Structure formats: structure tokens, C-alpha cells
Amino acid sequence: MLDIAKISSQQLKEQSFIEEIKKEIDELIKRFNSRDAFILSRRLKEKIAEDPSLREIYKEIVPQLDFIAIGYLNKEEIVKLIKDHFGILLNFPFDSLRPFDLIRHKFSQLPFIEHELLRVEISKALKENENVITKNPIILEKRGEVPPTVKNWLIDYDIRLEGKPDRAMARTEYLTNSVNIVKLSPQEKEKIQELIKIYDYVNTCSLFPSAYAQDLIVDWPEKTSFVISEGDVIVSLPPPEEIPFWARTTLKEETPLEEETPSKPSELSSFEKKYFEEEKESK
Secondary structure (H helix, E strand, O other): OOOOOOOOHHHHHHHHHHHHHHHHHHOOOHOOHHHHHHHHHHHHHHHHHHHHHHHHHOOOOOHHHHOOOHOOOOHHHHHHHHHHHHHHHHOOOOOOOHHHHHHHHHHEEEEEEEHHHHHHHHHHHHHHHEEEEOOEEEOOOOOEOOEEEHHHHHHHHHHHHHHOOOOOOOHHHHHHHHOOOOOOOHHHHHHHHHHHHHHHHOOOOOOHHHHHHOEEEEEOOOOEEEEOOOOOEEEEEEEHHHHHHHHHHHOOOOOOOOOOOOOOOOOOOOOHHHHHHHHHHHH
16 A cells, blocks of 8 residues: 655655556455555545645545545545535446445444434435536426536436336336436446435335345245345245255255165075076085
């Protein structure tokens, strides 16, 4: 990890050093190294406190580090980070670390009551976020064209889903056919899908499987097992007696084969008995 404590303010302003920090962030994302991200962020903030002119240079770098280190942040820090910088999180390389996984990771560390309180605060912060996350203006019902901010995308989403009982189906339809969605590039669509996934997640009670912070293994009385992730069954195992014989050894330890016992000799036929008696008499 870069030793920022030994770096001068002047060095921190050099483009070569800024590029080095960006490379370090790429590695932290790939390894999901939240501890080193937390330390690097804190040391940069100390340097910025000493020299406020660094603030503009590192205005996106520090929030990137904080999102990687989200497990180390308290509720107030997380809410402020999401309210001010959520758009930066949506620029993470999704193939390395998805924003939804970072948010879910934080919830996995919290007890139920804190879950629910943080969900409310994150939902509110998202609705107040003014980060522009797509290129072209979007059209809001009764308001016309507005900037494509996190806040306005969520307003559009809520309007389109209002009064629809099957939210999952309405969400799929919105992400497929909405007049604002169809104009987006594939990368922009992925951003909106991730935003809405997080938004729906924090607006779901922690008692529902779709809001669980960790994957869940359920063993039913009849010995059927399910692995549930994000409310969906991703693996289903039938009771052991219903598993084909050829597959059972992959699910439980193989039992050693019993020792073979010598088989009893078969009885001689009457013809064979007569033959052996005549042989015996002849000797």
C-alpha cells in the first residue's frame, strides 16, 4: 500500500502520483481490500485537512476509497457518502465489484434494528442525490425534461410503478420498455439497473428473503434443501433418498465396500457323485 504519510502535499499534486493512486484503487477493487482502502482514505483526508487545495484533486478518489471501505464506515458516514457521491459508485467496474454487493456487505454486519434504520436513511439519501449518471435528459411525467440525476431517475421509477400490485413484473417492464430506458446505451442501462436494484433492496423489510443480507440455506422437514440468494432459490437439493444412486456419492461421504465372503460351493449333481465314487473304487 502507498505510504501517504511520507508524501508531501506537492508530491500529491503531481499527475504521476495521482495516476499511481488510481492504479492502487484498481487493485483494491479487484481484491476488495476494504482495510487498505480505509487506511488510504483516512491518510488522504489528513493531508487534505493540512492542505485544502488538495480537495479538488481528490474529490472523486477519496469517495471511491470510502465505498470500498464501506464496512468500516458508521451510519452517518455512509448516508453522507451516498447522498453526495453515489454516482461515483455507479462508475465502478461491475465485472470486478458490483455496487449492490458493497451495500449488501455492509448490511451483513448489522443487527436487525440497525438494518431497518440504515435502510430508511439510504433510501432518503438516494432520493436527494443530484449526481448526473446518464448522458441525456430524461422525461418526467407532468414536468418534461429534467437532468438525469439519481434523484430524477428514482422519481421516474416511482411514478411508473405507482399503483401496480406486482412490483417485480412492473420493474422488469420499466427496465425494458420505459421511454427513458430505451434511449440508453448498454453501459447506462446497467447503471440504472444497479441503482434500482439497490433502491428496491433498501426499501424492502429485512424480514423478506429478498432483503436478506446473506445467502440463506433452508432445510425443510422432508430434508429438501434450498439456497436462497436475493429472494431467489439458486440451488435446490431433493431429499437424499430421491437422489439417483450415481449422484449420491457427490453429496455425502462414500461408505466403504463390505468385504466379500467366499461363496459356498454348489452341490454335486447325481451324475458327478456317481463319477467320483467309481473313481474312488477303481483306486
